[in-house]
Amino acid sequence: MSWTGKFLRVNLTEGTVKSEALNREWARLYLGQRGLASKYLAEEIDPRVDPLSPDNKIIFTTGPLTGTNASTAGRYSVVTKGPLTGCIACSNSGGMFGAELKNAGWDMIIFEGRAAKPVYFHVENDRAELRDAQPFWGKTVWETDAGLKAHHQDPMLRVATIGASGENGVLFACIVNDLHRAAGRSGVGAVMGSKNLKAVAVRGSKGVRVKDPVRFLKSVAEQKQVLADNAVTSQGLPTYGTQVLMNVINEVGALPTRNFQDVQFDGARRISAEAMREPRRSDGKANLVTNAACFGCTIACGRISQIDPGHYTIVNRPEYRHASGGLEYEAAWALGAATGVDDLEALTFANFLCNEHAIDPISFGATVAAAMELYELGAITSKETGGIILTFGSAEALTALAELTGKAQGFGRDIGLGSKRLCAKYGHPDLSMTVKGQEFPAYDPRGIQGMGLSYATSNRGACHLRGYTVASEIMGTPVKTDPLVTDGKAALVKAFQDATAAFDSAGICIFTSFAWTLENVAPQLDAACEGEWTADYLLEVGERIWNLERQFNLAAGMTAKDDTLPKRLLKEAAKTGPAKGLASGLATMLPEYYAQRGWSAAGVPTAETLKRLALA
Amino acid sequence: MSMATATLKLFSQLSDYLPPGADQNQALIEIGPSTTVDGVITALALPAGKCHLVLLNGVFIPPSERIATPIRPGDALAIWPPVGGG
Numbered sequence A: 001m002s003w004t005g006k007f008l009r010v011n012l013t014e015g016t017v018k019s020e021a022l023n024r025e026w027a028r029l030y031l032g033q034r035g036l037a038s039k040y041l042a043e044e045i046d047p048r049v050d051p052l053s054p055d056n057k058i059i060f061t062t063g064p065l066t067g068t069n070a071s072t073a074g075r076y077s078v079v080t081k082g083p084l085t086g087c088i089a090c091s092n093s094g095g096m097f098g099a100e101l102k103n104a105g106w107d108m109i110i111f112e113g114r115a116a117k118p119v120y121f122h123v124e125n126d127r128a129e130l131r132d133a134q135p136f137w138g139k140t141v142w143e144t145d146a147g148l149k150a151h152h153q154d155p156m157l158r159v160a161t162i163g164a165s166g167e168n169g170v171l172f173a174c175i176v177n178d179l180h181r182a183a184g185r186s187g188v189g190a191v192m193g194s195k196n197l198k199a200v201a202v203r204g205s206k207g208v209r210v211k212d213p214v215r216f217l218k219s220v221a222e223q224k225q226v227l228a229d230n231a232v233t234s235q236g237l238p239t240y241g242t243q244v245l246m247n248v249i250n251e252v253g254a255l256p257t258r259n260f261q262d263v264q265f266d267g268a269r270r271i272s273a274e275a276m277r278e279p280r281r282s283d284g285k286a287n288l289v290t291n292a293a294c295f296g297c298t299i300a301c302g303r304i305s306q307i308d309p310g311h312y313t314i315v316n317r318p319e320y321r322h323a324s325g326g327l328e329y330e331a332a333w334a335l336g337a338a339t340g341v342d343d344l345e346a347l348t349f350a351n352f353l354c355n356e357h358a359i360d361p362i363s364f365g366a367t368v369a370a371a372m373e374l375y376e377l378g379a380i381t382s383k384e385t386g387g388i389i390l391t392f393g394s395a396e397a398l399t400a401l402a403e404l405t406g407k408a409q410g411f412g413r414d415i416g417l418g419s420k421r422l423c424a425k426y427g428h429p430d431l432s433m434t435v436k437g438q439e440f441p442a443y444d445p446r447g448i449q450g451m452g453l454s455y456a457t458s459n460r461g462a463c464h465l466r467g468y469t470v471a472s473e474i475m476g477t478p479v480k481t482d483p484l485v486t487d488g489k490a491a492l493v494k495a496f497q498d499a500t501a502a503f504d505s506a507g508i509c510i511f512t513s514f515a516w517t518l519e520n521v522a523p524q525l526d527a528a529c530e531g532e533w534t535a536d537y538l539l540e541v542g543e544r545i546w547n548l549e550r551q552f553n554l555a556a557g558m559t560a561k562d563d564t565l566p567k568r569l570l571k572e573a574a575k576t577g578p579a580k581g582l583a584s585g586l587a588t589m590l591p592e593y594y595a596q597r598g599w600s601a602a603g604v605p606t607a608e609t610l611k612r613l614a615l616a
Numbered sequence B: 001m002s003m004a005t006a007t008l009k010l011f012s013q014l015s016d017y018l019p020p021g022a023d024q025n026q027a028l029i030e031i032g033p034s035t036t037v038d039g040v041i042t043a044l045a046l047p048a049g050k051c052h053l054v055l056l057n058g059v060f061i062p063p064s065e066r067i068a069t070p071i072r073p074g075d076a077l078a079i080w081p082p083v084g085g086g
């Protein structure tokens, strides 16, 4: 119980749909969602497959708590081999889609093969079928969502879809559900596109059964109270969103600016949470309209924004005047500080376009930042950009490229390669701020040392959501550590990585971890799911998942050499702020991390480690 | 002779406590030779529970050190209530 115990296997090549029983032994070992789907992927595909070939598979997966009334329990993940990185990819999203899939009676959907013609997958409880998506091919997320709802005459249909970006191989194309929630990273949308799979549309009304309903309700109520009593989850996140970090991270000197040339951005305040709440001079209204919550969430960190109707981006485009998904911190950073653009309305418009066309705003913004540096060096000229003046700080260039990349047109196709391939193409591979091909998020590892190790060792390439030591190093959760030192960071990174893998496999949002530890998650799982679930066991599950992902990546051809950072971060010191004079101390932390993990000096899990984790 | 000044920045829910004339979440405050981090927090009647992330020139000052940490001319003192994000 809590798992539905069955999943759908869809062979796109043959056009078949089958129901299969969930492997209960694997559920015991890998919990659900990220962990369990990673196990299925690792068992079912050769890690060396071309991610965009029919031999890759893509799994939409829920966790055991998804669809229950535990707080934030609406999460699902998309697991596949990522085309941006060549690593295992697992992108997590909120909104309503995940809970709907679970309520339709399915723990996950495994898509394999490649359809001959564009299709979408429609699930209505037990009925599940592939349908013709020709009318939606080439359409945006917003058009597809509206079109499918109209076609099925069901305004409550929950749609996860790609845009033209995913159809045309933009390597950081994402999957957007519920109009503006995204399984964002690593190019999972391009995998969908390569399979001619336009969308998954789901309607479920079965409910989710739990093991001990009375104990579950009591536990859920207690843990919701913990969120309600915590200043971050009850006040900070709903009021200011994740964007509260813009000024914080700038102040501590860890806000990567202009493709990581600097660590502080003088425009940070103008694109921050505080600015989003201020009335604009032009129309007296604030950019932020309201906050919003994903399914069952009692935190509600989501931002809903409305662009200034007189702003250049939409003055002649009334179709963008409605309120829609606004800036989260990572997007605001990538579109803003990374590119040197401090025009809040332009960033909001670029963010709308990222949602509308299903591209990852982090990788998009970071790639534009790299392109801007290449342009200023003369390696890219206006000839390549089609006349776009691609200098740092140009809002016009940013918004034009968001549209071109989202539609996979013109110079947008080059941006759609991602920063690593773009910088290689134009002769400056060192200017790509990536790990394993994936662009960095919004924390400079010179100013927050633990994040350097976290990025270098992340199993899906540079990422903040695999081990968010910022919580400890900056915010003091669960304990404050010094962001400028490397001491103790190996153990800290490992602890965050393992705990996060468990959170990500349960069906809940990682933002609960500002108030919850696994001690708060375990009683909810234990009341909902068969078996016995303790915090200690969950940590073991998390560590097992981490090692499973690592094994996949090693088999895919990654080596310890890939656990590194760009030269700029290892050699060029921060120029301002508390980290002035410091580069990343990765070389000190990495051997200690391998040792903590029970890996060899070459970064390979030892036989003993694999045995301890039931991986051998 | 004019007094020496430092920059005070209050963010998030503490924005309401900014002194008159503040702009963009910051204001200049006058400081004397004995002004400390704790002294500024007390003088502005900032709720102690909300002064979670206290940064002097970007460096975290733990609660136990706030009484003894002086503010010098040109320093930037920035304060937030508990924050989270990512």
Ligand code: SF4
Binding pocket: A072, A094, A095, A292, A293, A294, A295, A297, A298, A299, A300, A301, A302, A509, A510, A511, A512
């Ligand atoms: S905390 Fe934010 S991202 Fe997480 S489930 Fe709630 S609204 Fe969604």
